[in-house]
Amino acid sequence: MRAVLSKIPGGPETLVVEDIPAPTPMKGEVMIEVKAVGINFPDTLIIEDRYQFKPQRPFAPGGEVAGVVVGVGDGVKHVREGDRVIAVPGWGGLVEYLTVPAAAVVPMPDGMDFETAAALIMTYGTSYYALKDRAGLQAGETLLVLGAAGGVGAAAVELGKVMGARVVAAASTAEKVEFARDLGADDGLVYPSGKMDRDVQKDLSGGFKRATGGDGADVIYDPVGGDYAEPALRAMAWNGRYLVVGFPAGIPALPLNLTLLKSVSVIGVFWGAAVMRDPAAHVANMGDLMRFWSEGRIKPRVSRTFPLERAHEAIQALGDRSVLGKVVVRVGS
Missing domain, CATH: 3.90.180.10 (Medium-chain alcohol dehydrogenases, catalytic domain)
Structure with a gap:
């Protein structure tokens, strides 16, 4: 073969x-x-x-x-x-x-x-585990998705809408943001590519906060990492949950004082290990995803x-x- x-x-x-x-x-x-x-x-x-x-x-x-x-x-x-x-x-x-x-x-x-x-399975499984089991995303909350046009990001946009959240999509080009809007995102913004100095990061944090309604995001889904992580963390709401999913832009060093000031939780998402540790929960999540697909709610x-x-x-x-x-x-x- x-x-x-x-x-x-x-x-x-x-x-x-x-x-x-x-x-x-x-x-x-x-x-x-x-x-x-x-x-x-x-x-x-x-x-x-x-x-x-x-x-x-x-x-x-x-x-x-x-x-x-x-x-x-x-x-x-x-x-x-x-x-x-x-x-x-x-x-x-x-x-x-x-x-x-x-x-x-x-x-x-x-x-x-x-x-x-x-x-x-991999993209929607990862994103559903992250949003449902790790973040406990609730209807009416605001979800900010970084890398919103990629595999797991696009899945997070769709699943956020299925779960009743207001979804803000962030990506590196207008084409990618528009793609995420077609998936159901309520709003979106384009972030800069490459390394960012402190002024650019500060501006980006302000953009994240404005896009999420001024109070910041209740849940941030971050499959990107790098220089985008700190501006996103600074744009979180009180008691927000920051989902660490991946690092194609590099592994960030987060200022942990921000987690104290905002009462924010930083939560790791390792779906593959979770599947092995709790196969029953995985089977239940797969049942939900297949039902969502059959109902036309994800594609x-x-x-x-x-x-x-x-x-x-x-x-x-x-x-x-x-x-x-x-x-x-x-x-x-």
């Missing part, structure tokens, strides 16, 4: 496409014929050995797949050949065939296509697709932060 492999640490250009033996499902596993793979920011990190997990090489990146069950191991009763499923293996997905524990697969709802399925936006042979371009596009919504790699027919 064809596989996209990371053999040495490095950027997307180091990935190679090779033929390797297809796996065989062991006891408790299912074998999936992969149809689509969602590309996410961790894919840009894991191939450079900059992610929390460092799989042994060679390995295939790709942490989110959709496909058809074509084999089952001993003891598997609730999944059958021919079932259309979604799985989040963490890595290993950029292949034609993949084995995963049967308990880890999620049935695809009727009417959902493979590209949508491959674009759903993953896949802006670009690539064939398996060009998977490195998909990862590069995500690393360049040029993607609106999600990018997906198609596998097979």
